[in-house]
Amino acid sequence: MRHMKRAAAAAVITSVALAMAGCSAGSGDGGGTDAGACEPSEGKVNLSFTSWIPGIEEAVAMWNDANPDIQVEVQTGPSGNAGTYQNFFNQLKAGNAPDLGQIEYDALPNFRVQDGLADLGACEEIVAGKDDFVDWTWGQVTLGTESEVYGVPQDSGPMALFYRSDLFEQNGIAVPTTWEEYKAAAEKIRALGGYITNFSQTDINQFAGFVWQAGGEWFANDGDEWTVEMTDDTSKQVADYWQDLIANDLVSTYPAWTDEWNNAYNSGEVWSWNSAVWGANSIASGAPDTAGNWSVAKAPQWNAGESAAGNWGGSSIAVFKGTEHLYEAAKFALWLNTSEESLTSLNETAAIYPATKAGLELPALSEGVPFYGDQPIYDVFAEAAGEVDPDFVWGPTMTQTYADVSDGFKAAVSGSGTLADALATGQDATIAAMEAQSIPVAD
Structure with missing residues (x-):
């Protein structure tokens, strides 16, 4: 319903x-x-x-x-x-x-x-x-x-998990199938001197994809006015999960697509990336020395046995x-x-x-991709595409919403505030921006 x-x-x-x-x-x-x-x-x-x-x-x-x-x-x-x-x-x-x-x-x-x-x-x-x-x-x-x-x-942009299959295998770490397992793997990888992934302080689109997968919805409309809800229980669950990884130094926080970001993946400092299908090219171009060592798996799930994918x-x-x-x-x-x-x-x-x-x-x-060890990676994304909720609604001022939340994410990464705080601030700013354009918003 x-x-x-x-x-x-x-x-x-x-x-x-x-x-x-x-x-x-x-x-x-x-x-x-x-x-x-x-x-x-x-x-x-x-x-x-x-x-x-x-x-x-x-x-x-x-x-x-x-x-x-x-x-x-x-x-x-x-x-x-x-x-x-x-x-x-x-x-x-x-x-x-x-x-x-x-x-x-x-x-x-x-x-x-x-x-x-x-x-x-x-x-x-x-x-x-x-x-x-x-x-x-x-x-x-x-x-x-x-x-x-x-x-x-x-x-x-159906999302899945890009991961360094060679590093996971060499160190006896199972590929995570749930977000709980993902955190456990993050702790093992950090003990080895690496990071399981990078949390981008600027790509709020990626975070929206995480919320999408978890079943959250930031915007809704009943035909008369908009509802903006970026601080619901689902969004808070996702924010608290990543906040915990940041606070415990279990993820790196390089700005995406910078030389630092590329070097982190190319050197093996960072082992995985939860990204969309187009991310296959980003890794291949940013980490050329790792060719043949990557694989793709379904995204970790919030509950074992579920099959849900986000879209980025x-x-x-x-x-x-x-x-x-x-x-x-x-x-x-x-x-x-x-x-x-x-x-x-x-x-x-x-x-x-x-x-x-x-x-x-x-x-x-349908062909194997050499950079990914000849794995036919698009089979994974084809399955993920069918698991994306098609009814996720975008708001009418998303570029401003992303910018406002990004400011809060940058602060959270540096230790000033939290990701949940950033979502609350972003929600207030979004409502103000909509009202300034005479777009009706529910109280």
């Missing part, structure tokens, strides 16, 4: 938030549902596209070679919450946003509330492609509406309002995320796990 209520609420969430924010669907240049708004441009078209996906330039080059009249210039930058989203907001305000941008599912509502996205529902090819995508990912880009589409799904990330390619080439931008976004050659390239360069049904059948996803 809880999931049924959440699914029903999700269907009205965004429309409620947007109406209260004064952003009626289908308004403005490039954002309407008039089919005439999505017509081919005359002459050669040059599109600008910003992403942070490793190696995406290779897929874009394939498109450019095959489409001389629609050329795409790609610019890469930091991940969304590390700076690219703020750049997008600044560019939208200044009127010089790129034609297309990489936006994770949890951040799409932010951009829609700011009236920054073109409605791809005006493009027949986009609408016709709906059935090509895994159902829940399509729901992520329609934002609870019936006919509007605010991005083309690219991938999903998953992106769409969105078209920004103000583009002069909606048709061409939509055509490129659809090709990038549905063509076999593009999806194969993105999987090879960035371990992208496709959001299309056909993409999940790519030969590359």
